[in-house]
Amino acid sequence: xxxxxxxxRFAPTPSGRMHLGNVFAALxxxxxxxxxxxxxxxxxxxxxxxxxxxxxxxxxxxxxxxxGLDWDAETPPxxxxxxxxxxxVRLLREKELLYPCYCTRSQLHSVNAPHLSDGTYVxxxxxxxxxxxxxxxxxxxxAWRVKVPDRNYAFTDLCQGAFAQNLSEDCGxxxxxxxxxxxxxxxxxxxxxxxxxxxxxxxxxxxMGSAPRQMYLxxxxxxxxPAYGHVxxxxxxxxxxxSKRDEDLDMGALRLRKKPEEIVGILAHSCGLLEKYxxxxxxxxxxxxxxxxxxxxxxxxxxxx
Ligand code: GLU
Numbered sequence: 554x555x556x557x558x559x560x561x562r563f564a565p566t567p568s569g570r571m572h573l574g575n576v577f578a579a580l581x582x583x584x585x586x587x588x589x590x591x592x593x594x595x596x597x598x599x600x601x602x603x604x605x606x607x608x609x610x611x612x613x614x615x616x617x618x619x620x621g622l623d624w625d626a627e628t629p630p631x632x633x634x635x636x637x638x639x640x641x642v643r644l645l646r647e648k649e650l651l652y653p654c655y656c657t658r659s660q661l662h663s664v665n666a667p668h669l670s671d672g673t674y675v676x677x678x679x680x681x682x683x684x685x686x687x688x689x690x691x692x693x694x695x696a697w698r699v700k701v702p703d704r705n706y707a708f709t710d711l712c713q714g715a716f717a718q719n720l721s722e723d724c725g726x727x728x729x730x731x732x733x734x735x736x737x738x739x740x741x742x743x744x745x746x747x748x749x750x751x752x753x754x755x756x757x758x759x760x761m762g763s764a765p766r767q768m769y770l771x772x773x774x775x776x777x778x779p780a781y782g783h784v785x786x787x788x789x790x791x792x793x794x795x796s797k798r799d800e801d802l803d804m805g806a807l808r809l810r811k812k813p814e815e816i817v818g819i820l821a822h823s824c825g826l827l828e829k830y831x832x833x834x835x836x837x838x839x840x841x842x843x844x845x846x847x848x849x850x851x852x853x854x855x856x857x858x
Contacts, residue, residue, distance in 0.1 A: 559591035560752045563617075563624070564742065566598045567609035570803040571616055573854065574757065574787045574795040577820050581784050582755035583622045583835055584842040585711070593623070594749055597630035600741055605632075616804045620813045621835045628749050631741045638736040641744050641774060642729060645699050648773065653688060653695030654680040654728065676725030697730040699770075706765035711782035711844045713758060718765040727766055743767045747776030758783040782844065785852050787823070792853075802854075823855050824848055830857055 563579045565571065571579075586593050595617070599605035610630070617624070645651045656679055681700065688695075701724060707717035718724065729740040746754060746767075754764075761783040768778050787795050795802055807816060814832035821838055822830040825848045 559586045559589050560594065560750050561586035561591060561755060562594040562596055562628075562746065562749065562751050563622075564596045564598050564745070564756070565613055566601070566605060567607075567613050568601070568604040569609060570805050571613060572795050572803045573807070573816075573820065576616075576620065576804070576816065577787055577824070577852075578755065578757050578784055579617065579622050580620075580817065580820055580835060580838075581782065581824075581847070582753075584839050585753060585755055585782060585844070587835070588839040588842040591752075592625045594751065595624040595627040596745055596749075597627075597632075598738070598741070599630050599632045600735060600738065602632055612804075616808075619808065620816065628745065631736075631745065634741070634745070635734075635736060637748075638730075638741055638744055641740060642697065642736070645729065645773065650700045650773070651697050651729070652681060652683075652700065652726075654698045654726075655683075655688075655691040655693065655695050656680060674725070675723065676727065678726060681726060694732045696728045696732045698726040699729050699773075700726050701766075701769060706768045708764065708768070708778070708781055710761065710764075711753075711755075711780060712785070712847055713761060713783050713849055716761060716764070718762065720765055720769055724766060729770075739763060739766045740770065743770040743774065743776070746779060747771060747774055751779050752777075753780040753782065755782040755784065758785055785824075785848060785850055787852050787854055790854055790856060819854065819856055824852050830855065 561582050563582050565575060565579070583593055595614070597605070597610045599610070642651070661674055676698070680698070701720035703719065703721040705717050705719050707715070710716050727739060728737055730736050764781050771778055789795060789802060812832065814834050817835055817838060818827065818830055818832045821827040821833060825846050826838065826842065827833065
């Protein structure tokens with residue numbers, strides 16, 4: 554039976570306090586489903602246990618509640634799902650799409666090939682056809698790569714419009730499990746969104762280049778493709794791109810100076826959802842939300858004093 558309602562999610566990495574760019578992605582993800590009476594899920598992406606912590610996750614939830622961005626359910630954090638991810642890795646192995654890769658970091662970095670916007674190299678397939686003897690000669694554990702097809706993955710992004718990538722030319726075979734056993738983001742996000750029945754993935758435009766890899770894995774695992782909406786990056790009034798290092802625009806600093814409705818109003822006005830700045834709650838904003846109103850290019854924050 555066809556699903557009647559949209560299911561969206563916010564999937565932050567709890568490695569620090571949210572800055573306005575993270576809040577913006579959360580707000581648009583929330584508005585997109587709540588303007589259509591959908592379901593909003595929260596998920597902590599804490600695969601990197603060195604950088605993430607339960608304390609950051611707690612503060613993150615608290616900041617979201619304070620902003621009025623409530624969620625209908627929180628799905629289990631990625632750090633607790635490695636057995637589930639193992640099942641999907643096994644599936645790839647059964648399909649004979651997985652192979653061990655012994656390339657070292659420095660070998661990968663010396664690859665003289667174009668690379669994607671997220672800094673990953675187009676993998677030239679160095680380890681794709683190693684013989685058993687060649688594999689046995691390595692004295693280290695391998696990472697596991699999935700073979701990609703020479704095929705275009707295309708979609709119409711809710712915010713950025715048409716986007717396509719040929720996986721073999723633009724990306725190459727990619728790692729799904731690292732040599733230390735940790736599963737990588739591309740695999741975990743596909744499994745989590747697929748199992749939770751997510752119908753739309755809204756996040757920062759810096760992750761748009763990941764969508765074709767996720768679409769390929771969705772196909773292999775039997776999940777439907779969600780709609781994608783990659784929201785523009787925010788730049789500070791002085792032209793800086795926001796990052797976790799900009800403590801002056803993180804939630805800790807903002808909460809000392811602004812009310813939640815003021816923060817939402819600043820974001821809504823800067824991105825084109827509101828013509829004039831006014832304090833507003835996410836709930837009120839959901840009645841005027843349309844994807845078409847949103848700017849596609851970098852958004853310069855307009856912060857009233
Ligand atoms: N965990 C990622 C981040 O915090 C977002 C991943 C996603 O939304 O797919 O940037």
